[in-house]
Amino acid sequence: MGHAQPDLEGFWTPRIEQTQARSGQALIDELPDTAVLIDDTGAGELAEGDFAGLELTSAAIEEVRRYDFADELKSENTCNAPTAAFFMQAPFPMEVYQSDELVVFKMEYFDLVRVVHLDGRSHPPPTAPHSRSGHSVGRWEGGTLVVDTTHLTPGTFMNNGFNHSEALHMVERFRSSPDGNALWLVQTYEDPRVFDGVAARYMAWTRRSGEYVYPYDCDPSYGE
Amino acid sequence: MSVRPWQLVGFAAALWAAAAAAHHSFAVHFVADRLITVRGEVDEFTFRNPHGVLMLTAKNDAGVEQQWKIETNSPNILRRRGWTETSIRAGDVVKVEGYPARDGSNFMRVYRVTYDDGRELVGQRPDPSVVLGDD
Numbered sequence: 001m002g003h004a005q006p007d008l009e010g011f012w013t014p015r016i017e018q019t020q021a022r023s024g025q026a027l028i029d030e031l032p033d034t035a036v037l038i039d040d041t042g043a044g045e046l047a048e049g050d051f052a053g054l055e056l057t058s059a060a061i062e063e064v065r066r067y068d069f070a071d072e073l074k075s076e077n078t079c080n081a082p083t084a085a086f087f088m089q090a091p092f093p094m095e096v097y098q099s100d101e102l103v104v105f106k107m108e109y110f111d112l113v114r115v116v117h118l119d120g121r122s123h124p125p126p127t128a129p130h131s132r133s134g135h136s137v138g139r140w141e142g143g144t145l146v147v148d149t150t151h152l153t154p155g156t157f158m159n160n161g162f163n164h165s166e167a168l169h170m171v172e173r174f175r176s177s178p179d180g181n182a183l184w185l186v187q188t189y190e191d192p193r194v195f196d197g198v199a200a201r202y203m204a205w206t207r208r209s210g211e212y213v214y215p216y217d218c219d220p221s222y223g224e
Numbered sequence: 225m226s227v228r229p230w231q232l233v234g235f236a237a238a239l240w241a242a243a244a245a246a247h248h249s250f251a252v253h254f255v256a257d258r259l260i261t262v263r264g265e266v267d268e269f270t271f272r273n274p275h276g277v278l279m280l281t282a283k284n285d286a287g288v289e290q291q292w293k294i295e296t297n298s299p300n301i302l303r304r305r306g307w308t309e310t311s312i313r314a315g316d317v318v319k320v321e322g323y324p325a326r327d328g329s330n331f332m333r334v335y336r337v338t339y340d341d342g343r344e345l346v347g348q349r350p351d352p353s354v355v356l357g358d359d
Contacts, residue, residue: 043348045251069252071245078274080246092300108300156246163246214300219272222295 005140006176008103011212012183012205013093014042024184024204027173035188035198038158041089042203046158052199060162060194067161075223081110083132083155085164085189088172089203095213096183103138103145108213116147123150130166145174157194165193181207247274250348254323254333259350262292262332263319269312271299278312278334280320292330294320297348311345312337323348 017023019039028037038052046052048069056064071077081087092108105114116138123135134152138145149170157164168191176183183205188198250256264282276296284290296302312318318339322332334347 048252072248077245159249216273
């Protein structure tokens with residue numbers, strides 16, 4: 001099937017890059033100067049108490065203070081997947097399916113799926129159900145896919161006890177390389193309940209042919 | 225029933241607290257820049273997401289037997305490097321290098337499993353941020 005826009009369909013595996021040599025740096029350069037870039041993509045993680053320089057609200061500071069890391073090792077939390085504000089950066093591959101009206105992300109991590117509507121619809125009312133993938137609408141701006149996501153359940157934001165709220169608003173800009181073999185993404189987040197200003201993350205993937213996403217089938221018995 | 229303002233505040237706080245503990249962090253639970261080594265006999269090996277688990281009995285420096293819980297990074301990542309459910313079997317004697325738990329317990333994340341014949345299985349590589357490429 002032909003596309004007027006870039007063809008993002010395929011299997012994409014995370015690309016590990018050094019901070020100083022990001023292949024999709026142009027997307028980062030488009031961020032507002034005040035955006036705080038969270039550098040924890042892939043296997044990297046921020047330590048306890050490191051919030052990448054973000055200014056947390058007093059309510060978020062209190063929530064972090066109450067967070068008990070021992071709870072993470074319990075069976076009931078073993079398969080508690082993060083939301084799209086964190087699962088896109090996990091070091092797992094994904095499959096992308098694309099039509100004129102939809103882009104679908106099938107993530108290997110926790111078997112999660114995202115559907116992005118390109119048909120011009122709006123987000124549902126704030127009282128509509130929230131989920132880990134949230135509600136996403138998108139549009140093409142030239143060769144860039146811009147996705148706007150709301151309705152995420154509260155969830156992991158930095159995997160160090162700092163969670164986002166159900167009010168998080170995420171905007172994503174996806175762009176592929178001229179040869180189509182690299183995919184870049186910058187996510188920006190606003191969540192005034194837990195931090196001031198705008199935060200962002202950068203991700204990159206490499207296209208591979210002939211591969212597919214494995215089942216994750218999270219097993220809670222790992223926990224204690 | 226009337227609802228007083230303080231009850232609304234409490235309700236909002238309760239909703240927010242619904243962000244329960246999530247899948248655990250490596251950085252918070254393990255020491256990323258130090259490796260320790262244990263050698264012993266495998267009691268059990270499971271290979272399911274989110275982490276494979278190797279239960280191992282090893283002797284400490286005083287010769288006392290201790291049981292270790294050693295987790296792997298995700299089996300999905302390791303399958304693409306050649307690991308399977310039967311890569312390690314109960315009864316195998318192995319040397320395991322890994323990242324120690326911050327709380328000092330007999331718990332670690334595996335970097336490498338080595339057999340006496342030299343066969344190696346590599347789990348989480350040291351400092352993943354400097355291992356460039358695709359995973």
